[in-house]
Amino acid sequence: MGQFACKDFSALDQELKDDLLECYIEAQQEIEAIVNDIESSGFSHEKLDNLFRSLHSMKGNCSVCFLDPLVDALHRLEEIVDGMRGGYIAYDSLLGELINLVLDKILHLLRQLHQYHGADTALLNLLQSYLDKIYAEDDHQGRIRYAEAFFAKINDDEAVEEEKAKQEPESLLVKVTFDEAQQQDIEHFRQLSHRLNKLLGYSPERGERILKLSLLINQECSDPVDKAQLSAAAYMHNMGMAMILKCAEDEAAKQRAERNHPMVGAQLLSKHPGWDQASEMVITYKERFDGSGYPEGLVGGMIPQGAFILSMAVRFIDVVWGKSGDEYKKSAMRAIQKVNSESGKGIPPHLVDAFNRAVRKLLVAKRR
The missing domain is CATH 1.10.3210.10 (Hypothetical protein af1432)
Known part of the structure; x- marks a missing residue:
């Protein structure tokens, strides 16, 4: 498995890296709560603005700590959310799920960098590729198809990992x-x-x-x-x-x-x-x-x-x-x-x- 590194991040004080991870998780929980609120109580631009602010803060924190590859992925997600705020990308429940899943996978990459000083290049490329496709697609149904394809790809990769895990205990x-x-x-x-x-x-x-x-x-x-x-x-x-x-x-x-x-x-x-x-x-x-x-x-x-x-x-x-x-x-x-x-x-x-x-x-x- 190919890996990428963020050497300047790895060189930071451990306390700062711990704080960053904690702040990321807090922002992720805020965003997940907003998406859940939209699903249960209905869409509003105020909720979407709050989601965007949390996402932007998350991206800024990663930027300060030299996590440029994660910043790029977060920026692509931010563009999609900003498109929803501007009205040229329609909010959809599936896109709400996409936001949560992307943030969860970026957290996975952050934890890899935090623990092992290297993270999965294939996963990063997968995130960036599908976020680019979804943002560039003009047709709403086309975006939904890309989102569904992304979910399917993630599920397939997780199934492969589970199969590997079955072989690990020995x-x-x-x-x-x-x-x-x-x-x-x-x-x-x-x-x-x-x-x-x-x-x-x-x-x-x-x-x-x-x-x-x-x-x-x-x-x-x-x-x-x-x-x-x-x-x-x-x-x-x-x-x-x-x-x-x-x-x-x-x-x-x-x-x-x-x-x-x-x-x-x-x-x-x-x-x-x-x-x-x-x-x-x-x-x-x-x-x-x-x-x-x-x-x-x-x-x-x-x-x-x-x-x-x-x-x-x-x-x-x-x-x-x-x-x-x-x-x-x-x-x-x-x-x-x-x-x-x-x-x-x-x-x-x-x-x-x-x-x-x-x-x-x-x-x-x-x-x-």
């Missing part, structure tokens, strides 16, 4: 092969993880979720780490947090236990022969690419790749599922932002890219 389950000794240790590590997470107030399934995401991120890396070692690290990474249970109300002791827990977990792992790589991942998973982490303040290549993978998986799962993990919270976007904001700071950029590819697969599967 790739979400990464097979790991253990030898006999490793299998016994892994079962032991799994039980320890299950018990400790319950004691700490997390879902007992937290370790499994972190493991599955770690393996999926690893699969997206150009040079993946040993899957068995990563599995052990995923189960054992927070074993040192058991020390917090002994701290009662002593906040200073809790802080020391938090800071030392990677070393404690690594020491526990080191008592089992053959898990040296896993132990290294655990002791360094709180280190940061820029050297500002703990417990040793390691920097860059001194930190094993598996530690970064584990760190991203833990961060994502704990934001999305929360502490109890009783239900999936609608905070995947915040979790994605949290990881992406660490690119080049806490996590090497190429590993954040691997994370994004992995989470994209998860979101496709969840949507299905």
Whole structure:
């Protein structure tokens, strides 16, 4: 799939990009409410003027943030709405649906640029092509036919995506092969993880979720780490947090236990022969690419790749599922932002890219 980028947009502060996305969604909801009001209560030029103002504001916000390809698509839609205001394009329920669908697809492109710094060129071209045809068509029935053809094309593309999604789940389950000794240790590590997470107030399934995401991120890396070692690290990474249970109300002791827990977990792992790589991942998973982490303040290549993978998986799962993990919270976007904001700071950029590819697969599967 070809992609286009908006490099100046990607270079903006994360807070500004977050604000833009929020403003776009608010304007989109305003426009959808106006279209629904027209359908339920009847057409009026005042309603259409309000719709145009919201659309124009949306376009202006995108222009300020260097989203020129999206501005071009919004301008084409704006021309159609302006034609309705001028009376030379007749408002029609189908065109109202078209407005909502186009804005929804532009939001999809905006989210791709916001998350992944690249968006679907084919979708952008499709939007621009049909909006040009509808605007240039003089005959009302001709416009309706173009709108219907646009809906059909979008539905066909979504059907293709759904078919792809049906094939995705198999790739979400990464097979790991253990030898006999490793299998016994892994079962032991799994039980320890299950018990400790319950004691700490997390879902007992937290370790499994972190493991599955770690393996999926690893699969997206150009040079993946040993899957068995990563599995052990995923189960054992927070074993040192058991020390917090002994701290009662002593906040200073809790802080020391938090800071030392990677070393404690690594020491526990080191008592089992053959898990040296896993132990290294655990002791360094709180280190940061820029050297500002703990417990040793390691920097860059001194930190094993598996530690970064584990760190991203833990961060994502704990934001999305929360502490109890009783239900999936609608905070995947915040979790994605949290990881992406660490690119080049806490996590090497190429590993954040691997994370994004992995989470994209998860979101496709969840949507299905």
